[in-house]
Amino acid sequence: MRKRALSALFAMMATLSAAVPAAADEVVLRAISAFQKGTTFFTPFDAFVKSVNENGKGKVRINLVGGPDAMPPFEVGNALRGGVIDLANTTAVYHANLVPEGLAMTLTDLSMADLRSNGGYALLDEIHMKKANIHWLGRLVQNMNYHIYMSKYPDNLEFKGLKIRSAPTYKAFFDGLGIAPMQTAAGEVFTALERGTIDGYAWPSVGVFDLGWQEKTAARIDPGFYQVETGIYISGNTWKKLTAEQRAVLEEEMLKAEAASAAYRDMAKEEFKRQEKAGIRTFALDETKAKAFTDMAQEEGWKPVVAASPVEGAKLRELFAK
Known part of the structure; x- marks a missing residue:
């Protein structure tokens, strides 16, 4: 049933994109966002699309055909690999089944400028192309941590036994802490907090208010861990067909977006003030x-990357870790 539904969706998307008129030398790229329109992680992609369409007029245009309501986020990687879509606003976390090494982006504290200059970007892009026929164009979000948020303010925090909404990115870390990772869809988190099915959730510094979770959140645990990563990924089939001029448009716009993403550090500071006003108190570890918390996060986080690719995983750690 699900395969038939996805096949119908892909056929519809192909029809929609074919119906979009384009100039003789202009290519139209079918795009999907893994993040809902209007949310924190959709906004930089929306700006990227608008800038490409304005500055690439006559050369390349992006046609956004849908979001997570149109395609489940964990299906996006396969859709890119098969050329069903041309471009996606997503995260390597969602296609870690295809490229587990992509989690290196979540584990780094280095900027994209650093990774482009030290060879880290080139290596991870090469791995993406080799394993999944996906070109990693660049990163839209950086300088933002994940945090553990809890429905009740803890008097004496003990991680062991806590039921925390998790994701593959930090499952190994949570296992090490003794947390019971819960696979809860984002749309079900509010109800799960309300019913006590989970004790809390892991989420970025910014975005709690997007889904109304602040109403059921009492505490944010500091320090944060890892780095939130969202970016632009392109089907390898599509990338190979683009002209040098069309590629240049996308690459130049990507660099501009990466430079703008430095603002997320200040955005997180403002978000914390907003959380405090909403009654979300900070619980800071001594x-x-x-230090033990952040050290464990790194050690556990790199294990699946190196296990999946011992040689390249070790090289990635050398390039992506400070």
Whole structure:
């Protein structure tokens, strides 16, 4: 049933994109966003699309055909690999089944400028192309951590036994802490908090208010861990067909978007003030526990990357870790 539904969706998308008129030398790229329109992680993609369409007029245009309501986020990687879509606003977390090494982007504290200059970007892009026929164009979000948020403010925090909404990105880390990772869809988190099915959730510094979760959140645990990563990924089939001039438009716009993403550090600071006003109190681990917490996050996080690709995984750690 699900395969038939997806096949129908892909056919519809192909029809929609074919119906879009284009100039003789202009290519129209069919795009999907893994994030809902109007949310924190859709906004930079929307700006990217508008800038490409304005500055690439006559050369390349992006046609956004849908979001997570049109295609489940975990299906996006396969759709890119098969050329069903041309371009996606997504995260390597969602296609870790195809490219587990992509989690390196979540584990780094280095900027994209650093990774482009030290060879880290080129290596991970090469791995994406080799394993999944996907070209990694660049990163839209950086300088933003994940945090554990809890429905009740803890008097004495013990991680062991907590039921926390998780994702593949930090499952190994949570296992190490003794947390019971819960696979809860984002749309079900509010109800799960309300019913006590989960004790909390892991989420970025920014975005709690997008889904109304602040109403059921009492505490944010500091320090944060890892780096939120969303970016632009292009089907390898599509990338190979683009002219040098069309590629240049996308690459130039990507660099502009990466430069703008530095603002997320200040955005997180403003978000914390907003959380405090909404009644979300900070629970800060003491210095010793905080160091153990962040050290474990790194050690556990790199294990699946290196296990999936011992040689390239070790090289990625060398390039992506400070």
